[in-house]
Amino acid sequence: MGGSGSKVKGVWPFSGSGNGGDSVSDGSEQSVAPIKGSRNATPFVFTRRSSLYFDEDGDLAHEFYEETLVTKNGRKKSKLKRIHKNLIPQGIVKLDHPCIHVDFPVVLCEV
Structure with missing residues (x-):
């Protein structure tokens, strides 16, 4: 967790x-206060510290991606690009139990 x-x-x-x-005592030593x-x-x-992040829109998730269109050899292909900027950690979360x-x-x- x-x-x-x-x-x-x-x-x-x-x-x-x-x-x-961790120490082994033979009974002759006094215990530490x-x-x-x-x-x-x-x-x-x-x-606990949460592993979730808020994005610019206020959505909450572990990771954020944006879809980008890439043209390669005359073909259009969509790729997902992970967003690392402008994410705010959720912070400390109270556990239910x-x-x-x-x-x-x-x-x-x-x-």
Whole structure:
């Protein structure tokens, strides 16, 4: 759905510790104090960046094409030319149903 993983390395936004869960501890070390605000993180995603664009007429689509007539060897042929200019991204879109974040570190269903 257009989402990607977190750019922050070593910090799980859904866990209570800031060590990322990657290190192996033998029980003699103290755990790192939780990062402020990480307990308020939710595993749900409510918005996403849209991959749709608006054109000059206000139409909404992934790609826009215009038909052009090409004359080659006395024959008229129509071709589609992709439009790249004057397109405005739709931006952030609210999801109808919340999704689970890709970095959520829990197995939800095991088969």
